[in-house]
Amino acid sequence: xxxxxxxxxxxxxxxxxxxxTACSDGESDGGSGSAGPVTxxxxxxxxxxxxxxxxxxAATGQExxxxxxxxxxxxxHLHSEPEQVFDVKxxxxxxxxxxIDSPGTYEMESHHHEVVIVKLQVD
Numbered sequence: 630x631x632x633x634x635x636x637x638x639x640x641x642x643x644x645x646x647x648x649x650t651a652c653s654d655g656e657s658d659g660g661s662g663s664a665g666p667v668t669x670x671x672x673x674x675x676x677x678x679x680x681x682x683x684x685x686x687a688a689t690g691q692e693x694x695x696x697x698x699x700x701x702x703x704x705x706h707l708h709s710e711p712e713q714v715f716d717v718k719x720x721x722x723x724x725x726x727x728x729i730d731s732p733g734t735y736e737m738e739s740h741h742h743e744v745v746i747v748k749l750q751v752d
Contacts, residue, residue: 666692666726669747673699673717673739681744687751689732695725704740707749 667687687693695705698721707713707727715725729735735749 664688664691666694668694668696670696671746672697673701673703676701678739678742678744678746681746682748683746684734684748684750687729687749689751690728690730691751692726692728693749695727695737697723697725699723701741703742705737705746706740707735707737709735 667685669685685693695715697705697715697717699717700719701717702719703717705715705717705725707715709729710731713727717723729749729751732751735751736745737747737749738745
């Protein structure tokens with residue numbers, strides 16, 4: 630389930646890997662949700678997602694923004710309660726916002742590629 634498609638040398642050379650970065654304003658709110666959002670930025674190009682499984686931290690109730698540019702349609706889903714689903718289009722600059730109200734570690738997966746994109750650690 631967690632396999633990544635092997636691409637030909639020419640395709641692999643042209644593929645741009647998924648770039649995930651997480652940032653916030655550095656202020657802690659003690660879980661009240663008033664700190665700035667955690668931002669996760671990613672891009673999918675050439676049919677490959679990498680790296681997979683990076684851990685991103687957020688406070689309970691803190692807003693998380695997922696910014697995605699993709700050359701394919703996909704569905705990202707976050708294994709939370711309730712599960713959150715993000716319909717990714719073949720488009721630039723897509724923005725999805727959510728928050729998690731329970732501490733824990735939640736995996737976000739690509740339905741199309743069947744890989745873990747990020748692990749969201751909520752404290």
